[in-house]
Amino acid sequence: MTTAKVWSVKRPYNGEPTLDDFVLTEEVLPPLKEGEILIEALYLSLDPYYRLFPVQDGLPGEQVARIIESKAPGFEKDDLVCAHAGWRSQSVINVNRPLRFGIKVEKIEEVTGLSPSLWIGAIGMPGVTAYMSFMERCDPKEGEVIVVSAASGAVGSVVGQLAKLKGLKVVGLVGSEEKCRYIKEIGFDQAINYKEENISAALDSIAPNGVDIFFDSVGGYISDIMYGKLRDKGRVLLCGQISAYNQPQPKVTNWSMTIVRKELEVKGFYIFSPVNVPEFPRVRQALIPLFQQGKLKAKEHVTKGFENMPKAFIELFSGSNFGKAVVKA
Amino acid sequence: MTTAKVWSVKRPYNGEPTLDDFVLTEEVLPPLKEGEILIEALYLSLDPYYRLFPVQDGLPGEQVARIIESKAPGFEKDDLVCAHAGWRSQSVINVNRPLRFGIKVEKIEEVTGLSPSLWIGAIGMPGVTAYMSFMERCDPKEGEVIVVSAASGAVGSVVGQLAKLKGLKVVGLVGSEEKCRYIKEIGFDQAINYKEENISAALDSIAPNGVDIFFDSVGGYISDIMYGKLRDKGRVLLCGQISAYNQPQPKVTNWSMTIVRKELEVKGFYIFSPVNVPEFPRVRQALIPLFQQGKLKAKEHVTKGFENMPKAFIELFSGSNFGKAVVKA
Known part of the structure; x- marks a missing residue:
């Protein structure tokens, strides 16, 4: 039995998000059904656009995660995935169902020299x-x-x-x-x-x-x-x-x-439009060699600890962060 | 010796143009030099964009005019021309020099079934x-x-x-x-x-x-x-x-x-940009047959009398005119 930590927002934001807007709860996850995987967040993305979505729909957010348990063919324990799982430490996900923006969980193939965290950043x-x-x-x-x-x-x-x-x-x-x-x-x-x-x-x-x-x-x-x-x-x-x-x-x-x-x-330009979403894999393949060859460089602003998600999110709007905002769980 | 009537504006407009902003003067025209023609306005165009130009530069405006006298090869007495001559009943124009927006005077070839006034309107x-x-x-x-x-x-x-x-x-x-x-x-x-x-x-x-x-x-x-x-x-x-x-x-x-x-x-889109101006003849040739064949129709709002230019111009902004605004001199 796995207990996940989940950040959510208490009420609609009033102007800039404040620490007091967020609440951390625990959630006991159900056992896996066929087609599902249990994942654990390694890197969680923080992007300004989260601010625009109605809080009652839950906090959006992509994460790079490791598979802890799998009942989905093609997804093995310890594989890395990228998923719109929200602000959660662990999640149960059906690999066949679209998550946010119609995007399904995606396996990350290891690429020499590049951190998996880039899948929510410079090549995400x-x-x-x-x-x-x-x-x-x-x-x-x-x-x-x-x-x-x-x-x-x-x-x-x-x-x-x-x-x-x-x-x-x-x-x-x-x-x-x-x-x-x-x-x-x-x-x-x-x-x-x-x-x-x-x-x-x-x-x-x-x-x-x-x-x-x-x-x-x-x-x-x-x-x-x-x-x-x-x-x-x-x-x-x-x-x-x-x-x-x-x-x-x-x-x-x-x-x-x-x-x-x-x-x-x-x-x-809206990256999550139904026209643009299917283009992700093609564009990633164009970006990967540019980073591998050092023609492009990426800077990450890494905040440690899942418990610091709200603080790191708030920093996005003050300009105090620097590079792609990532929380290392 | 020809005396021209010329409308000009006394001072910068204050909001909507009023009749009191305009002044009609007379101007004795010099004798023609080589390369010049003397023209007499038949139809004067009124377009909203005139409002945007500094009044000290003189009132802009295109007209369809008849040549009264010519010292320019290729331009004969009684030929019709289209010219950015401003709000003037008669003008002396050098055919080789650009007028407003870098556009020279242009001869109008007669086209069966179409009024020459269309050269400042539907095919202008x-x-x-x-x-x-x-x-x-x-x-x-x-x-x-x-x-x-x-x-x-x-x-x-x-x-x-x-x-x-x-x-x-x-x-x-x-x-x-x-x-x-x-x-x-x-x-x-x-x-x-x-x-x-x-x-x-x-x-x-x-x-x-x-x-x-x-x-x-x-x-x-x-x-x-x-x-x-x-x-x-x-x-x-x-x-x-x-x-x-x-x-x-x-x-x-x-x-x-x-x-x-x-x-x-x-x-x-700005019709008088240096990129668009040279395209005029090509586009006119595309428009002319459409009007001749009746596939396109044009409506003109004709005001009679050069002395009514300001009144007709003011009407443009009240929405009381209907179709292309033209003054018949």
């Missing part, structure tokens, strides 16, 4: 998001200028490195000097510390002819500045708006006429 | 705008649902008819019952009178599965409603924002997360 959802949204939606061309917001984060850091491989001039927006140094280390041409520098003036000097692509996962006043910096036929890729997740929908400046006059193209 | 700038922005930017597919704002106007009416020819279900937004009847006459499937009906409820019944394309030249609260009605992968084409021309830039709802979650694509 955030890395796949970066690859599909930038490489396959932004029409990047050598010599163009791209500005990436949240550039040291799980998605932004991969976007910037891919852009560099494609021959673009890559500018990252980050919130500290340490993050500036880091993104330059992994290949960004320029870093702007938005907390210290005037973004507009910095860009006028870095990219006097304007910006071709703005890769935006933050929104808010930074987006406002960026619309003014885009060139004719400039492109904006929206893959998230973390600045808006903890507040009621704010009013924003109306950039419609700028979109007209510059013939801008503003595109949204 | 507004018609070319409609064709390029809809046919070549919206990726329209048979069976899709398009909603067209300002649907009885110079651009919207052509977009709707083109969409019908492409096999789309076409819904027009207009401001009167008379305009509803008109757009249905020219082939729109459905008309919504936004002054009388609840747009949202009307669309839920007309297009229960959502809208694929929103063709927007109005903006404001109607755009706000429309973002909520778009389907996944829906497209918005912005070719103008007439609702915003007479007011300071308003704050609008932040639709960023809707753009992400539905993977929307929002594109701007």
